[in-house]
Amino acid sequence: MRRVTIIALIVLTVFLLCLPDRPAVAKERLRYACSAQVYGAFGSEVLVVFQRNTGIEVETRISSSSKAVQRLEYDFADIASTSRRILYDRMELGYVAIPFCKDPLAIIANVQCPVDDITEDQLQDVFSGDISNWKGVGGPDQSIVRVVPDKETSANKNFRRHVMKYKDMTYDIVTHISTDTIVVTEKLPWAISFIARGAVHGKEGIKVMRIDGRLPDDPGYPYFQVFYLVTKRTPIGPARALVDFVFSVDGKAIIKKRGMIPMERAPRD
Amino acid sequence: MISRQGVLNLLYQPVWVFSICCAILAGRTANADEDTLRFCCSYQLSSALMAERVQSFTKSTGVKVDLIIVSSPMAYRYTIFGASDIGGLALRGPPPSRAGCEKFEVIPFCEDGISLIAHAKTAIESIPARRLRDLFSGEIKNWKELGGMDLPVVLVLPDRGTGAYRNFERMAMLGSEIAYDVMTKNSTMVIEIVKQLPGSVSFIGQGATVALHGIRTIRVNKQLPTDKRYPYRQTYYLVLPLEPRTPAKQFVDFVLSEAGTNIMKQRGMVPLPRKVHVP
Numbered sequence: 001m002r003r004v005t006i007i008a009l010i011v012l013t014v015f016l017l018c019l020p021d022r023p024a025v026a027k028e029r030l031r032y033a034c035s036a037q038v039y040g041a042f043g044s045e046v047l048v049v050f051q052r053n054t055g056i057e058v059e060t061r062i063s064s065s066s067k068a069v070q071r072l073e074y075d076f077a078d079i080a081s082t083s084r085r086i087l088y089d090r091m092e093l094g095y096v097a098i099p100f101c102k103d104p105l106a107i108i109a110n111v112q113c114p115v116d117d118i119t120e121d122q123l124q125d126v127f128s129g130d131i132s133n134w135k136g137v138g139g140p141d142q143s144i145v146r147v148v149p150d151k152e153t154s155a156n157k158n159f160r161r162h163v164m165k166y167k168d169m170t171y172d173i174v175t176h177i178s179t180d181t182i183v184v185t186e187k188l189p190w191a192i193s194f195i196a197r198g199a200v201h202g203k204e205g206i207k208v209m210r211i212d213g214r215l216p217d218d219p220g221y222p223y224f225q226v227f228y229l230v231t232k233r234t235p236i237g238p239a240r241a242l243v244d245f246v247f248s249v250d251g252k253a254i255i256k257k258r259g260m261i262p263m264e265r266a267p268r269d
Numbered sequence: 270m271i272s273r274q275g276v277l278n279l280l281y282q283p284v285w286v287f288s289i290c291c292a293i294l295a296g297r298t299a300n301a302d303e304d305t306l307r308f309c310c311s312y313q314l315s316s317a318l319m320a321e322r323v324q325s326f327t328k329s330t331g332v333k334v335d336l337i338i339v340s341s342p343m344a345y346r347y348t349i350f351g352a353s354d355i356g357g358l359a360l361r362g363p364p365p366s367r368a369g370c371e372k373f374e375v376i377p378f379c380e381d382g383i384s385l386i387a388h389a390k391t392a393i394e395s396i397p398a399r400r401l402r403d404l405f406s407g408e409i410k411n412w413k414e415l416g417g418m419d420l421p422v423v424l425v426l427p428d429r430g431t432g433a434y435r436n437f438e439r440m441a442m443l444g445s446e447i448a449y450d451v452m453t454k455n456s457t458m459v460i461e462i463v464k465q466l467p468g469s470v471s472f473i474g475q476g477a478t479v480a481l482h483g484i485r486t487i488r489v490n491k492q493l494p495t496d497k498r499y500p501y502r503q504t505y506y507l508v509l510p511l512e513p514r515t516p517a518k519q520f521v522d523f524v525l526s527e528a529g530t531n532i533m534k535q536r537g538m539v540p541l542p543r544k545v546h547v548p
Contacts, residue, residue, distance in 0.1 A: 170454075171454060172453065172454050172455070172458065173451060173452065173453050173454070173458070173462065174451070174452040174453075174454075175450065175451050175452075176448075176449050176450050176451070176452075177450065180450060180451065183466065184451060184462070184466070187462075187465035187466060188461070188462075188465065
């Protein structure tokens with residue numbers, strides 16, 4: 001009898017040792033489809049703090065804003081972020097879009113470029129192709145390399161609306177992901193591009209240009225875009241926790257630190 | 270009675286606008302100088318061969334060349350619409366049935382491999398053609414999947430309208446979709462981007478990469494673009510009217526002369542025997 005008990009104990013011990021490591025309670029998970037601009041601007045930092053504070057595990061997919069909303073639509077995500085207002089027909093279907101942050105659309109150039117200031121008209125002429133040399137904006141005799149995010153990205157759509165006023169745009173280089181414009185502009189001395197201001201925070205090879213003498217932090221800066229969190233219905237569970245966190249003191253502090261403007265939460269949100 | 274909308278539609282037709290622009294350009298430049306050759310050339314061809322050829326041509330004949338560098342389809346249109354005396358392109362041009370093409374001859378004069386180029390630090394020597402398709406369709410995300418270092422792949426492509434893109438899509442991708450991270454308007458600009466971006470890979474005519482530093486040419490099926498069994502070879506063409514102006518005729522003779530073909534050989538390209546293809 002004693003022998004049987006010993007064998008049973010050994011078998012039980014071996015069985016327990018073979019069990020995979022798993023916590024007593026399964027962690028909550030959030031599937032987050034994130035716009036590249038939002039991620040570049042503050043997403044990565046917010047998510048680290050959010051996961052630490054709430055214990056919710058976040059699975060992030062980075063793409064353009066439109067693709068992020070598509071992931072939400074097809075239930076590949078619980079929440080999405082976009083840098084553009086979602087379409088009205090989605091709102092009619094019950095989607096909830098929560099604006100949480102205003103971010104200046106920064107005009108960026110390689111740090112070696114001696115031109116610091118450009119007018120709104122000149123900027124339009126550069127991207128319409130009327131000005132093709134830095135000489136045309138008071139710089140050296142060098143061809144301008146226009147780096148533009150893909151036309152499906154919100155950065156491109158917002159730029160066409162705010163800066164180009166829907167005039168035709170030309171380009172020399174297109175990047176599939178909007179924040180890759182930063183990588184390319186960093187590498188090419190005569191490049192000019194545009195992207196969410198928060199996404200260039202701390203980038204050494206890039207400088208943010210003044211528009212009519214104004215930097216993005218200055219009053220009267222003309223180009224802004226709004227970041228939204230989007231859910232298919234009123235957010236609940238981990239999605240709700242992310243919304244709450246973004247509007248919390250910690251979330252707003254990160255937004256401010258990166259030169260963006262936190263927005264107040266609307267009562268319905 | 271034509272409606273206002275109808276007039277607007279006509280005005281917005283890109284073909285009309287392009288034709289009018291070309292006609293104006295043609296009228297302006299035709300009177301400018303009878304001894305000037307208007308040569309519209311693709312970026313690939315210009316970098317591979319023509320920039321150098323044009324200088325030698327002017328030196329030996331005294332004919333000035335007004336060189337316009339655009340994509341291959343644009344070079345063809347410039348020539349067809351009379352804004353250029355001769356076009357140099359990396360595409361064959363439209364099918365013979367296309368109206369307006371019957372008065373032009375197309376001369377295939379040279380073959381050139383399409384090089385697979387990568388950033389100098391990419392430690393990959395060769396890639397099988399099948400894996401190349403996986404690479405450019407976006408299935409392979411990291412160089413370590415091909416036995417290289419742990420570095421994300423950055424796909425750099427020339428614009429979809431360029432001869433380089435169309436030839437690569439047809440020959441290497443067999444028509445399947447190509448993914449991209451960075452796309453350049455001019456085909457030869459991919460070289461500059463690949464030099465600068467670690468992990469980047471692209472393709473371009475082999476002649477355009479001769480004597481360039483900072484990039485690596487990756488073999489395909491263990492073959493270099495200059496090898497006979499290399500799978501992707503594009504043909505360069507000259508397009509000109511059946512009754513060309515004298516400088517255009519002189520230029521064709523110059524390009525196809527022994528000295529001209531020797532330069533092609535030196536640059537790893539294969540000169541083709543003179544054969545006129547009339548579309």
